[in-house]
Amino acid sequence: MPHLLVMDEISCDALIVGNGPAGIKAALTLREKDPKIRICIISRESLYFYSRPALMYVYMGSLRLEDTYPYEKNFWRKKNIWLLQDSVKLIDPQAKKAFTERNQVISFQVCLLATGARPKILPALGEIPREVCYFTNLADLKKLEELTHKPEQIKRAVVIGGGLIGVELAEMLSYRKIAVSFLVRENYFYPKALSEKEGRLVEKEICQHGVDLRLNCEVHAWHQEQGKLKGVVLANHSFLEAELACVAIGVESETELARNSHISCGEGILVNPALQTEYPHIFAAGDAAEIVKGDTREQYFLWYTAEKMGRLAGENMYAYLKGLPLQDFELGFWYNSAKFFRLDWQHFALFPHLRQTEREIFFSFEQGNKLLRLIVEKETISGMSALGLRLRERFCHQVLAEKRDVEYFLKNAQHAFFDPEFFPNYGKDLEKYALQEH
Amino acid sequence: MPYKNIKTGIRRRNILAWFLAIFLMLFYALLYWDKEIDEKIIPFLQVLFPGFRFSCEQFMAKLSQKVDFLSYPLRGKGADKWFFYGFVYTLLVVVMGLRFIRHYRHEKYQVYRTVSVMGVQLVLAFLVPSLLQKANVKEFYFSYFWPLKIEYFLPSALYELPRAFFYWGVFMSFIAVPVLTYFFGKRWYCSWVCGCGALANTAGDDFRHLSTKTEFSWKLEKITIYSILVIAIVMTAILFINHFRAIPDTFSEFAFALQRWYFFFIGAGFAGVVGTGFYPLAGTRVWCRFGCPLAAILGILQVTISRFRITTNHGLCIACGNCSTYCEMGIDVRAYAMRGEDIRRAACVGCGICQAVCPRGVLRLENRVLGLRQSK
Ligand SMILES: Cc1cc2nc3c(=O)[nH]c(=O)nc-3n(C[C@H](O)[C@H](O)[C@H](O)COP(=O)(O)OP(=O)(O)OC[C@H]3O[C@@H](n4cnc5c(N)ncnc54)[C@H](O)[C@@H]3O)c2cc1C
Ligand code: SF4
Ligand code: SF4
Numbered sequence: 001m002p003h004l005l006v007m008d009e010i011s012c013d014a015l016i017v018g019n020g021p022a023g024i025k026a027a028l029t030l031r032e033k034d035p036k037i038r039i040c041i042i043s044r045e046s047l048y049f050y051s052r053p054a055l056m057y058v059y060m061g062s063l064r065l066e067d068t069y070p071y072e073k074n075f076w077r078k079k080n081i082w083l084l085q086d087s088v089k090l091i092d093p094q095a096k097k098a099f100t101e102r103n104q105v106i107s108f109q110v111c112l113l114a115t116g117a118r119p120k121i122l123p124a125l126g127e128i129p130r131e132v133c134y135f136t137n138l139a140d141l142k143k144l145e146e147l148t149h150k151p152e153q154i155k156r157a158v159v160i161g162g163g164l165i166g167v168e169l170a171e172m173l174s175y176r177k178i179a180v181s182f183l184v185r186e187n188y189f190y191p192k193a194l195s196e197k198e199g200r201l202v203e204k205e206i207c208q209h210g211v212d213l214r215l216n217c218e219v220h221a222w223h224q225e226q227g228k229l230k231g232v233v234l235a236n237h238s239f240l241e242a243e244l245a246c247v248a249i250g251v252e253s254e255t256e257l258a259r260n261s262h263i264s265c266g267e268g269i270l271v272n273p274a275l276q277t278e279y280p281h282i283f284a285a286g287d288a289a290e291i292v293k294g295d296t297r298e299q300y301f302l303w304y305t306a307e308k309m310g311r312l313a314g315e316n317m318y319a320y321l322k323g324l325p326l327q328d329f330e331l332g333f334w335y336n337s338a339k340f341f342r343l344d345w346q347h348f349a350l351f352p353h354l355r356q357t358e359r360e361i362f363f364s365f366e367q368g369n370k371l372l373r374l375i376v377e378k379e380t381i382s383g384m385s386a387l388g389l390r391l392r393e394r395f396c397h398q399v400l401a402e403k404r405d406v407e408y409f410l411k412n413a414q415h416a417f418f419d420p421e422f423f424p425n426y427g428k429d430l431e432k433y434a435l436q437e438h
Numbered sequence: 439m440p441y442k443n444i445k446t447g448i449r450r451r452n453i454l455a456w457f458l459a460i461f462l463m464l465f466y467a468l469l470y471w472d473k474e475i476d477e478k479i480i481p482f483l484q485v486l487f488p489g490f491r492f493s494c495e496q497f498m499a500k501l502s503q504k505v506d507f508l509s510y511p512l513r514g515k516g517a518d519k520w521f522f523y524g525f526v527y528t529l530l531v532v533v534m535g536l537r538f539i540r541h542y543r544h545e546k547y548q549v550y551r552t553v554s555v556m557g558v559q560l561v562l563a564f565l566v567p568s569l570l571q572k573a574n575v576k577e578f579y580f581s582y583f584w585p586l587k588i589e590y591f592l593p594s595a596l597y598e599l600p601r602a603f604f605y606w607g608v609f610m611s612f613i614a615v616p617v618l619t620y621f622f623g624k625r626w627y628c629s630w631v632c633g634c635g636a637l638a639n640t641a642g643d644d645f646r647h648l649s650t651k652t653e654f655s656w657k658l659e660k661i662t663i664y665s666i667l668v669i670a671i672v673m674t675a676i677l678f679i680n681h682f683r684a685i686p687d688t689f690s691e692f693a694f695a696l697q698r699w700y701f702f703f704i705g706a707g708f709a710g711v712v713g714t715g716f717y718p719l720a721g722t723r724v725w726c727r728f729g730c731p732l733a734a735i736l737g738i739l740q741v742t743i744s745r746f747r748i749t750t751n752h753g754l755c756i757a758c759g760n761c762s763t764y765c766e767m768g769i770d771v772r773a774y775a776m777r778g779e780d781i782r783r784a785a786c787v788g789c790g791i792c793q794a795v796c797p798r799g800v801l802r803l804e805n806r807v808l809g810l811r812q813s814k
């Protein structure tokens with residue numbers, strides 16, 4: 001390819017594509033292992049690592065974008081990590097070169113694809129009006145800010161998709177005093193991780209904040225007049241007026257770069273448990289990766305999972321460069337948390353989903369406005385989930401790691417809670433609050 | 439989480455914020471130095487603008503008369519500028535405190551501690567000193583003590599203050615401070631009692647995110663705060679030595695000059711003019727962070743003997759930055775949360791706002807030690 005000759009060529013030892021938590025953790029781990037290795041992070045969205053989950057606070061104005069940068073700007077210079085803002089278009093695994101949109105060629109020894117995730121697109125509902133937006137990156141934030149610049153002109157917005165980002169959107173728009181209809185396909189809120197009791201409590205909280213929550217509700221088509229969104233047609237053929245639609249029906253791995261480069265992909269970029277793609281010097285981590293372990297395939301779309309994979313990717317890239325043995329990814333405990341308007345949710349468990357052999361014990365406080373759920377296998381605790389309450393991570397980990405039973409939990413329950421001082425500590429006589437099983 | 443828009447308006451150091459800062463600084467300058475300005479600056483201005491006439495002292499006296507209606511029943515005499523200042527200060531703490539409580543009404547820690555500082559300010563720092571004057575006793579602020587209120591443990595206190603008050607101050611400084619700080623950390627005073635903290639956390643709440651978070655500021659803070667502590671201790675020692683020597687010579691002249699210098703630059707200049715004037719520009723706790731000698735002592739106790747710390751649920755942290763942004767002491771709370779380390783910092787005043795604004799329940803202020811029981 002003769003035109004390559006006019007391209008700028010730069011070289012580094014470790015090239016990291018994507019500056020989310022996975023890419024950043026990998027870079028910092030590499031730097032910790034080796035103060036000399038030449039590290040380059042290239043990312044298209046932002047030069048600096050920012051906290052994606054904090055986008056909602058930037059929208060609401062309670063944080064400036066710089067506040068969401070976990071590291072000061074000059075931190076990267078001090079760590080001697082080279083940042084570039086550009087989009088990688090193609091990777092040539094054999095030649096160990098990456099080609100970017102701005103005609104840079106970057107040669108590398110090892111490469112990490114930490115390209116993150118992109119929103120799932122609603123299945124074709126005809127031409128998509130401009131007033132339909134997603135919420136996963138800075139461009140989405142900018143678009144949403146523009147669309148809601150004059151909130152009083154929006155009579156109603158619909159939020160489509162009952163997940164964690166959906167609730168955030170409902171809260172963000174309500175905060176701007178925009179009436180929101182929140183369309184959820186499932187028959188209760190977030191069955192992916194919540195039990196029905198918990199889902200109902202979250203629904204109550206959502207409704208209390210003036211959101212028009214509709215369960216069992218799917219969108220069938222956009223309704224537009226002169227290219228402007230005027231409403232949505234629901235699956236039951238009823239019509240809902242709306243001037244703005246925010247879609248949050250989940251995310252999927254960003255695999256475009258990997259596919260263009262002929263690196264095998266399934267749902268995500270396929271990697272072995274050591275996070276290597278079919279090319280042993282090219283790794284993938286974070287939301288972008290799909291780990292193949294024997295017959296099972298694992299994908300995670302969380303902040304801490306991305307960070308954890310990133311750390312291992314950093315270690316393994318170093319080991320690969322030095323010819324040392326690589327390590328396999330172990331998720332360890334599973335945790336997740338969210339804030340549904342004012343309702344805290346914290347979940348610690350051995351497994352992401354409830355399994356057939358597990359049963360649940362519920363505790364209910366303050367007329368059912370706060371819930372604690374213990375997940376139990378035989379007598380051993382395999383998970384705990386709190387809604388409206390906070391749990392102490394160190395205690396929960398200890399219970400899980402030491403395979404403690406329910407009795408131990410009840411005896412030490414005053415240490416299980418993490419609510420701020422002056423909140424009642426229900427742990428002292430937790431048994432009293434147990435809900436009868438039926 | 440209680441949200442505030444910090445991206446526009448006065449919360450973003452706009453022109454209004456600058457005006458407010460200048461206004462506050464001017465007010466403090468007039469309050470502390472009205473006579474000095476009349477003597478030194480006004481004549482100079484009169485040379486420049488012949489016919490210019492102004493007396494700061496009279497101006498402050500006139501202003502103060504506006505609260506005579508309160509001063510007579512409370513103190514049995516007319517208002518002076520200090521009474522006026524105390525009145526405005528207390529009013530701000532109470533009114534803005536109510537506003538603060540409304541904003542953080544779901545956070546019990548915030549509600550309780552704000553009620554506490556409002557009560558202390560109203561009763562111990564306003565009503566009691568006034569009523570003492572009415573009873574012809576020396577006015578005394580039970581909520582302040584050495585080295586913040588440095589004159590309560592200087593030789594002058596021995597003959598100016600009733601002995602019981604003097605002992606109260608000594609008890610607070612040397613017994614209450616270490617004992618309470620051992621159990622509760624610095625916060626028992628800085629976030630539950632102190633009037634300076636009270637103003638910062640009520641009237642100043644909208645400016646707390648303006649505190650600087652640079653590494654330079656952390657280095658500077660260590661130098662300035664401990665220097666002022668050393669100066670305060672050395673000055674106290676020198677004044678006592680001078681008192682017991684009781685010989686008027688160059689040493690005693692130096693001792694009194696030092697005292698005047700301390701009251702002028704640190705007491706009035708730093709704590710007053712800069713400490714409050716900088717609210718809209720550099721956040722609310724400039725004095726508490728860079729200057730207060732009591733904070734230095736409490737801070738040392740906090741990182742050495744105290745049981746207080748902020749524990750983290752590190753795995754749940756999403757690195758959003760709410761905690762660090764709203765920490766008025768400029769502490770990088772997020773860095774600790776991301777590493778999963780307890781926060782034990784001398785600067786932390788235990789205001790608990792990081793705990794209140796964290797959207798994932800990652801942070802918890804605590805003093806208790808855990809003891810786990812085994813199941814059979
Ligand atoms: C609104 C929102 C809220 C969230 N809230 C939570 C939460 O509360 N808790 C939680 O655990 N998780 C949350 N998440 C998920 C979490 O943010 C992600 O799991 C995490 O950011 C994944 O990290 P990553 O490093 O894999 O990728 P990302 O953070 O997605 O970073 C990937 C980066 O790669 C760049 N990139 C992609 N392709 C290219 C290319 N070809 N060339 C150059 N650069 C490229 C992208 O621009 C992007 O900046 C939330 C996500 C969103 C969108
Ligand atoms: S730092 Fe000093 S002035 Fe500030 S609240 Fe504490 S004791 Fe008061
Ligand atoms: S660390 Fe938290 S409690 Fe301590 S001063 Fe900062 S915001 Fe307040």
Ligand code: SF4
Binds near residue numbers: 755
């Ligand atoms: S501790 Fe809480 S507020 Fe601070 S960065 Fe983590 S999630 Fe955000």
